[in-house]
Amino acid sequence: MSVAPDKPAPASAPNSVGAHDTQAAPSEEARSSPCVHCGFCLPACPTYDLLGTEMDSPRGRLHLMDALESGRAQPTPTLLGHLDSCLGCRACESACPSGVAYGERLETTRALTVHAPRAEGTTSPWLRRALLFGASAPAWVVHAGVVVTAAAQRWLPGLTRGIAKRMGPGAEAGLELLARRRPRRARLPSHAKPDHTPKRRVALLLGCLHRPLSASLHEATQRLLLRAGCEVIVPPRQGCCGALARHLGELDNARARVAALMDDLAAVGRLDHLVVNAAGCGASLREAAALWPADHPRHAEALSLGERSVDALELLDELGLPPARRAVPRRVALHHACHLVHAQGVRDAPERLLASIPGLQLQALADADRCCGSAGVYNLLQPELATTLREQKVQACRESGAELVAAANPGCQLQIEAGLAAAGLGLGSTHPLELLDEAHRD
Template sequence: MADNPPFSGPFAPSDADLSRCVHCGLCLESCPTYTETGLETESPRGRLYLIKAIAEERIEATPTVVGHLDLCLQCRNCEAVCPSGVPYGRIMEGARAELLANRPPLAWRLRALFLREVIARPRRMAAFATLLRLYRASGLRWLAERAPFLRERVILAPTISGPTFRARGVLARPRGEARGRVALLIGCIMPHAYGRVHEATVRVLARNGFEVVAPPHQACCGALNAHNGDRPTARALARRNIDAFLDAGVDAVVVNSAGCGSAMKEYGELLADDPDYAEKAKRFAGMVKDVTELLAELPLEAPTGRVEADVTFQDPCHLAHAQRITGAPRELLAAIPGLRLVEMAQPDRCCGSAGIYSLAHREMSLDLLDGKMREIAATGAEVIATANPGCMAQIEAGLRRHRRPGRVVHVVELLDEAYR
């Protein structure tokens, strides 16, 4: 019996949620860590069993047990296929929050500290991005990725090249018939790593009749904090975003990062017990749209330019499994003249990025990436489209690792090209 039992605090997974698992095992073959290892303890069913056993104080959260929970990507593929509707994402986030609050391993504390004190703080994030930019521009990355003893260790480190997206306030006025006013989430890493995706998103939204604004006081969405157990920071960031976006008087909050959109659609749940924010959080969550979701709901302004390319689409886990959006990005790609969509065998299988998972669990992340690169190679596509910065960075690393040519883009970038 543990002297300080975890899972008795405010974030503890509820018995009602845990009891929904009927151990049928239908989720097993959809779980990337189970299919890689073949171990029940690395499966959704096994992890739910461990969490329930800790909650009921039948086992302790030993380093081995915590390791099984930590190897979960939180891709939520299991949740999407579960016939009993087990809210796996909510359960795992709650379990991690309880573990982080009760004698967490040092690695968990360091991760939470880095996410809270660097990633979620815009100035520090900008300084970190400058270091990554220098790492690439100086040729150090090139050298490190060719050194046999370093190669495996550094290949998944994020690299940053293009200009940072700095615009705030009114970003664009609508072209043609006005359809509304939307606010864009800028995010933490996206503006530094893929500022060009924000530029394309703004142009595409304006082309489809939207005024686009970026409220200046918005913050990081808090997804990485929540996934890594730091719910207090995730809640603080959610409150800031709710205030910033609701004050902007917009019809929708548009997100071009699937992980962020998924977290923001769950603000209602995150702040359900906050008397000052519960109602606002629910209202805000109802306004959040992935950019592909919003565009696919419109009578889309037909693109006339051609994009002559074979393109394959990687479903981001938090778009396909958490938000259950798979048709919208494909509809947009199908609307582009000249573009040929070539599907992978398992386009919704995790690429191994999963926020900072690729840094915390390099071996599993590389195994999943190698599988993904084999699938991409089998399509023969020269362009890989997706809808999440983590997936973009991971697949770019895969192209470098496998010395394959190819171009990784967000779906809106292809649409933007077709409009131009």
């Protein structure tokens, strides 16, 4: 089993009494299986909450993975169903006092069992293939694909629905989400410098599917980074971060994606950071080194990539922004994206940044760090559970009294937006960066 480096510890006060983001390294032997069965993960797990079965809890899944490893259990469709039902939200890691690297265990096991047969009625292989294709194709192909699909969904809904039906309910859910965005090419200068000496030299990651769907977010991110004093490069050649393939258990594919990305980045010279504005991509990049054994030449390179990858919010929080230019008088609820709060340990930065916006009222959101059901491609693979989680999130948003829900991950944003629309609520969804940008734009 490959072993990942620990999450890079963010700079925080050394004498603080252990905020969760200063998670220390588990001992070498603890890493392999330090689950002591205390059960503290159970209340944190959304699927255990919904299903109430130990098999669908982190402790139970670790037990099953141990049993698979030791040969006590076989990769039956039932067993794999329990592993597949995991969101990978990693809330259990935040709750775990023993520091079990659950996400990594799950990824490894998923990779080993990716081609084992699943129970009938679960994800169609066609959907997996379509997603993987999206992750591996050149940017223009993805762009074209997304544009065509989105257009077809808008103008020929009968046709797309017909195709999606054959691909399973997940595809229908995906199309529904896609229809909420007008894909376009982001207008981004490939190299922008601040007026004064840059504090950092950074590259902006645009992502694969995310690239045409989040054009305005990318533009906002670049403006904010500039305002915070960064020299911002948008490498023209850049592909997928590999997260999508990792979610699907296709590690070879993921390795190829990350290797290509590292090569593309190498072409733009020295970089302090690779800035990411999608928490899912950021989490995967931070743990990129886990894809290769420690003695592999790519390992060190990936380790360095992981150390330099940073969420835009975390970086802006660290560098600080000049005073805002205008008030944004909105009532906003902040949803903590799992891949930011649990996988990267970034909890306070988004809240602090939003709180710094004049006029903005942060509304308390119940269970703000509970998964919304998006979870990478989970909403496509497990639409039923994902929809229930979405409804819970929508309910919490409704009760928060907010008019706008901010989420630092485009996936969550889409998921929540779709949920709010389905519930007929007049609430919008946005990315915290877009709110910040609104306050800081010329």
